[in-house]
Amino acid sequence: MKFRYLPATEQDKQEMLRTIGVESVEELFAEIPESVRYRGKLKLPEPMSEMTLVKHMSRLAEKNASFDHYVSFLGAGVYEHYIPSVVNHVISRSEFYTAYTPYQPEISQGELQAIFEFQTMICELTGMDVANSSMYDGPTALAEAAAMAAGVTRKQKIVISRAVHPEARQILKTSAKGQGYQIVEVPLADGVTDLNQLKELADEETAAVIVQSPNFLGNLENLAEIEKIAHAHKGLLVVSSNPLSLGLLKPPGEYGADIVVGDAQPFGIPASYGGPHCGYLATKKALMRRVPGRIVGQTVDENGTRGFVLTLQAREQHIRRDKATSNICSNQALLALAASVYMSALGKQGIQDVARLNLQKAHYASKRLSEINGIELAFSGHFFNEFVIRLRRPVGEINQELLKKGIIGGFDLGRFYPELDNHMLVAVTEVRTKEEIDQLAESLEGLLS
Amino acid sequence: MNNKEKELIFEMSKPGRTAYSLPESDVPETDVLPEEYLREKPAELPEVSELDLMRHYTELSRRNHGVDNGFYPLGSCTMKYNPKVHEDVARLPGFAKIHPYQPEETVQGALELLYELQQYLAEITGMDQVTLQSAAGAQGEWTGLMMIRAYHEAKGQTGRDKVIVPDSAHGTNPASATVAGFKTITIPSNEKGLVDVEALKQMLGDDTAALMLTNPNTLGLFEEEIRVIADLVHEAGGLLYYDGANANAILGIARPGDMGFDVVHLNLHKTFTTPHGGGGPGAGPVGVKKELVPFLPAPMVAKDASGRYYLDHDIPNSIGRVKGFYGNFGILVRAYAYIRTMGPEGLRLVSENAVLNANYMMRRLEPYYELPYKQHCKHEFVLSGKRQKQQGVRTLDIAKRLLDFGFHPPTIYFPLIVDECLMIEPTETESKETLDSFIDAMIQIAKEAEENPEIVQDAPHHTVIKRLDEVTAARKPILRWEKSE
Numbered sequence: 019m020k021f022r023y024l025p026a027t028e029q030d031k032q033e034m035l036r037t038i039g040v041e042s043v044e045e046l047f048a049e050i051p052e053s054v055r056y057r058g059k060l061k062l063p064e065p066m067s068e069m070t071l072v073k074h075m076s077r078l079a080e081k082n083a084s085f086d087h088y089v090s091f092l093g094a095g096v097y098e099h100y101i102p103s104v105v106n107h108v109i110s111r112s113e114f115y116t117a118y119t120p121y122q123p124e125i126s127q128g129e130l131q132a133i134f135e136f137q138t139m140i141c142e143l144t145g146m147d148v149a150n151s152s153m154y155d156g157p158t159a160l161a162e163a164a165a166m167a168a169g170v171t172r173k174q175k176i177v178i179s180r181a182v183h184p185e186a187r188q189i190l191k192t193s194a195k196g197q198g199y200q201i202v203e204v205p206l207a208d209g210v211t212d213l214n215q216l217k218e219l220a221d222e223e224t225a226a227v228i229v230q231s232p233n234f235l236g237n238l239e240n241l242a243e244i245e246k247i248a249h250a251h252k253g254l255l256v257v258s259s260n261p262l263s264l265g266l267l268k269p270p271g272e273y274g275a276d277i278v279v280g281d282a283q284p285f286g287i288p289a290s291y292g293g294p295h296c297g298y299l300a301t302k303k304a305l306m307r308r309v310p311g312r313i314v315g316q317t318v319d320e321n322g323t324r325g326f327v328l329t330l331q332a333r334e335q336h337i338r339r340d341k342a343t344s345n346i347c348s349n350q351a352l353l354a355l356a357a358s359v360y361m362s363a364l365g366k367q368g369i370q371d372v373a374r375l376n377l378q379k380a381h382y383a384s385k386r387l388s389e390i391n392g393i394e395l396a397f398s399g400h401f402f403n404e405f406v407i408r409l410r411r412p413v414g415e416i417n418q419e420l421l422k423k424g425i426i427g428g429f430d431l432g433r434f435y436p437e438l439d440n441h442m443l444v445a446v447t448e449v450r451t452k453e454e455i456d457q458l459a460e461s462l463e464g465l466l467s
Numbered sequence: 468m469n470n471k472e473k474e475l476i477f478e479m480s481k482p483g484r485t486a487y488s489l490p491e492s493d494v495p496e497t498d499v500l501p502e503e504y505l506r507e508k509p510a511e512l513p514e515v516s517e518l519d520l521m522r523h524y525t526e527l528s529r530r531n532h533g534v535d536n537g538f539y540p541l542g543s544c545t546m547k548y549n550p551k552v553h554e555d556v557a558r559l560p561g562f563a564k565i566h567p568y569q570p571e572e573t574v575q576g577a578l579e580l581l582y583e584l585q586q587y588l589a590e591i592t593g594m595d596q597v598t599l600q601s602a603a604g605a606q607g608e609w610t611g612l613m614m615i616r617a618y619h620e621a622k623g624q625t626g627r628d629k630v631i632v633p634d635s636a637h638g639t640n641p642a643s644a645t646v647a648g649f650k651t652i653t654i655p656s657n658e659k660g661l662v663d664v665e666a667l668k669q670m671l672g673d674d675t676a677a678l679m680l681t682n683p684n685t686l687g688l689f690e691e692e693i694r695v696i697a698d699l700v701h702e703a704g705g706l707l708y709y710d711g712a713n714a715n716a717i718l719g720i721a722r723p724g725d726m727g728f729d730v731v732h733l734n735l736h737k738t739f740t741t742p743h744g745g746g747g748p749g750a751g752p753v754g755v756k757k758e759l760v761p762f763l764p765a766p767m768v769a770k771d772a773s774g775r776y777y778l779d780h781d782i783p784n785s786i787g788r789v790k791g792f793y794g795n796f797g798i799l800v801r802a803y804a805y806i807r808t809m810g811p812e813g814l815r816l817v818s819e820n821a822v823l824n825a826n827y828m829m830r831r832l833e834p835y836y837e838l839p840y841k842q843h844c845k846h847e848f849v850l851s852g853k854r855q856k857q858q859g860v861r862t863l864d865i866a867k868r869l870l871d872f873g874f875h876p877p878t879i880y881f882p883l884i885v886d887e888c889l890m891i892e893p894t895e896t897e898s899k900e901t902l903d904s905f906i907d908a909m910i911q912i913a914k915e916a917e918e919n920p921e922i923v924q925d926a927p928h929h930t931v932i933k934r935l936d937e938v939t940a941a942r943k944p945i946l947r948w949e950k951s952e
Contacts (some may be wrong), residue, residue: 022546023740024677025898026820034827034899038776038843043819046826046843047720049691051803054726060719061590065810068552075804079561081576083569086560092568095791102487104517106558116549118535121878124870124930127473128531129745142510148946151746154602157791164517171550185791192764192787196613196648227712238504238692263840268506281791288558291577292567292792306944319933324472329940335605335642336881340651345475345605345642349555350933359524362476363486365514371489378484382494400500417570429568438821452493 021065045168062378063163083426084290089454090426093404093445095156095183095281096232096289100449101260102363106288109356118349123327127249129351130326133314136358143264143361144278145271146300151312152354153297153346155303156281157186160228160258161193162310162344163299164275167226167254169343171309174199175223179211181233183259184434188226199225209397216247224253224275231270232263235445236380236404236432237397241273249274260284261298263402265373273446277301284447286360287353294354303332306334310344372387376403383446383455390459392466404445406431406438410466413442471931473530476523477948488536511950520945530931532875538901542847542878543637543685545715545737548810553740553767559655563775567792571777578776581768581793584752584803591806591814592711592731593724594610594754598763599794604712607732608679610641610764613786615677616647617704617762621784624704627676631705632664633884635685637712649676652837656884660686660840662696670698671703681710682726683717683845685734685882685890687825706730706759708714713760714738715894716822716845719815729756739802764789820895821846824902828893831906835913839885840904852887860916860923862887867934868915868926872908876901 026034026050038047047055049197066074085098092098109115113128120126133151140149145225153159160183164176176194178187181204187203194201203363220227231239241257248255257270262284264270268280283295301309307330315329316453336343362371380403387393391409409416413430420427429442435441446455515523532539539546557563565574581599588597601607614629619627628642631652641651652670657663662680680698683689690696700707709723711733717723718738723731735741736749743749755763765785766778777794809817820843829838831849837851852862866876866889878890893902915923928935 021558021809021816022810024813024816024820024897025896026823030899031823034823036825038826038830040843043823045843047689049842050689050721051691051694053694054721056593056720056722056725060814061813062587062811062814064808065813066807068808071804071808071935072552072556074807075556076559076561078576078580079556081557081574081579082565083573084560084562085564088573090815092566094565094568098564098566100489104486104520104830106527107521110554111525111528112535112549113531113533115554115742115744116546117531118534118539118544118546119746121541122532122866122876124867124927124932125532125875126530126745127932128529131473131475131530131698132527133525134946135948138475138477139510139512141947142512151705154606155791156570156746158602158789183791185788188788193646195786196609196616196646198648200553206909221841231670232755237499251800264506266506266511267504267509268499272506287564288563288797289559290563291565291574291796292794293790294750294795294797295791306946313944313946315940316945319514319935321471321933325930325935326934327935327937327940329937329944329946335638335756337638338642340641340645342638342642342645344634345609345639345646346603347605347639348603348747350744350751351746352742353748355745359520362513362515362520362523363517364512365485365487366482366512367514368485368487368489368508369512370509372487375489375492377499378492378496380492381497381499388617400504402778421570421573426566426569426573436749448489455494464927 050110088424088426091428091458092426092443094429094443095220096239096292097284097447098282098289099447099450101286105356105359108359109121109352111339113386114355115352120328123325127325132316132358133351134316134326136354137314137393139358139361140298143261143269144280144300145269145372147429148306149298149300150309151314153299153311154350155293155295155297156279157183157189159279159299159465161189163256163279164190164226164228165197166277166308166310168199170264170305171225172253173223173225175202176226176228177202177220177224178205179204180206180231181211181235182228183234183445202221209389209401210239210399213243220247220251220253220399222251223253226254226256226343227255229260232402235406237399238401239324241270245274249353262373266377282357285357294353296350296357308343311346312349372448379450380446386455386459390408390463390466393462403447404443407442407444409440409442412440416465419465420461425461473526473873473949476515479515479522479523480513482514484514484516486515486520486857489793501844512585535792537873537902538897538905539875540877540891540893541875545892545894547740547894548896549726549740549742553804556804557800560885575776580803581799582776584768584799584881585768587806588733588752589754591718591720592754594731595757596760596763597754598767599752599765599799600790601753602750602790602795604732604748605639605643607753607823609646609710611648611732611753612643612649614762615861616904617786617798619676626674626720629674630676630774634884636679637710640679640710641746661690662860663697663908664692665941667696667699671699671705675702675703675705677706677708679708679710681713681777683713686849687847688840688842689845693726695870712737713846718818720818727760735798735802739797740802748795748798750795756793757861760788785941789851817895824893824895824897828891828906832909835910847890847892851885852889856887858916858920860920862889864923864926865912868912868923869908870927873931874908
């Protein structure tokens, strides 16, 4: 079998062995004790040619129901959006995707500048001073924000709303075990954080109050009130936000948030069964030296020419080792690039237009669905592109039926919120047409009558 | 701005230009949100045409060096070729356009791929089970250490709070140990560059949670006494953690599970060809021996008796979730495709050729640069620029001079235990001709350091930008563009 990724010919190998001064490749492994030397053949399938591989991969892919063949109303943290053609063209340039972390700035100016622009765009949307170069994903960015808040305030209690994405709360719980802080969850009232309960729970010991807006149930939180409660005892306010909503909504920075996190997946990044996506983290200038992960800064070269470098590295693991602000040593650079291309393509006007389309279509859908006998809107608050309906029948059953009609129904909230059995979280983005929304409504009418 | 500067996309912006098209709204327009929720002024995103946008990013790409541009022997980063067919298959609608909360019966192909990949990686590493959830190597380390913590706690051994890390280890090892709530103790390397077994004996005790090792280590050397080390750690009641950053040397040659490791993480973006993406996304799956299986992060991908794949959330002693959803699926697709392309024989040849390439380079460069460890290396090796330092040429200068030859320099000043260190990892995907041209450049630079050091000290000469002022960048940080009023 010939392997197209292995260029060494028999002649090459012989020449190299001669230079090294050994008879065989085996001699190069001589110091591996026989007791740990693997002499078998790995139990893996035999190699495939490119043609066979493509067929095999296509066959696997075709077993999945993709957005190309189904009309989806699933959101819950991952959204189907229109991806402008330019996004894929840019991130397919192998100068970008086959490079690594820009350790050598002289030959990495492209990546560094793109990240600098990304940081700027995230600051603009969130209303913050400083953003890092991106994080693994939104949920892990939230856990990093909690760790950062605990480090800054030297307090150990994290107060988090139950309306924050359940998977983000799960990750926070996992990391709290290692970091030794205490997690307190704030109950819900009418689909948003219960402010009276929050007042009770946030106290002198609180490092951070963490909320999400629009929250997991789609509702907008009262950030003005939450800010007062969070800061009353000198804790930090951490807000998780869908960045697309910030095309229209007042940014968390203007409410006085200290750290803003989220996932840039809505910006030109495919759903891809949950990853890879692109977390972001933004903060105030005063906290910039506590930020986890890579940051790009502007500087000049010996001739005074503007250029970009990785900076504030004194925070990081390769310098500080066990004293670092985080163990993160990478970012999601290629997806930060995708998000930057998306934000540049949409631009100042487009980001508002696409956000407005989401808002309008979701509100049309909520009105249309709530008129159906057997469906009620679960909450009374304001929302962006997702909302919750209460059904007369279990969501699982309804979704099975919808699937037969080519529709992937909304998220079954009973999975994470026992009290919200029979509640469906419906996401409607700009890709859904009125016709598709009406089709969902008609299907539900049929199933609930 | 001089002619070498590239303008920022914000500086190209002109009101009224757009690079998008959206359909007209087909639903009734209503004012649904009160003013107080809305932004007062729009976010200052750039306004450019589609062509301007493409020219901008194309120009940025021209100012970037990737593996497809040229040799990239960055030690411990395994900058091998990223197969193009993987980019195609990861973008198939059945993989890219599926939602993590779709019903399991609509994603059987995705689950099958994940399930099979779990099995393949367990086989390659000699472990019992593998989770694919971790997004990167550092996250894999943390995940593994959290499982080690849970394992000791379940046995009532709460006093085990120390993680031992070699002085040659990656900085993420101690940083991950801290984030997992452990204290780090550093163990020195002996004169052969390997773990000092006598020192280890002194450090092990009833407070030992784990020893973290990279094998081959960051010097590119195989820990010959690994079985002895494993026995010592286990006798002390600790566990052995394998940092898979250097797994490219051992595929089908030696398995961490057989060496006595209890936990292993792999960097799919190193050994398994998924692109580094300029810093990410990667993937850092973690394999464990059966004692640690009860603590794996939920969910795992499982298969029932009827052959149906499902997500198993029922792991009562799980450390919990470490990342959203099921890991970096799009990256896992690429790694799966690679393993299917290479098969068992191909993967063994990968490691054999990687080790052959590294030893060839090492022996050819040995006459010109200080070689601190003389034994055969594995997939990478370190040189010291000590000799050149005496001529006034620092390792940083050598790295910058390499840029003039069109090469990405090796990793420099790491590992920390070698003065003026250059850490070189050629990988198996590079031809002998490429290795020779890099070797020629290194030899020329060694001669320049003797005869004409200024040319090295003032390098690079041919890049779009000269050496940048990193001190000012950190002292007076400018971290975003501001609109001038």
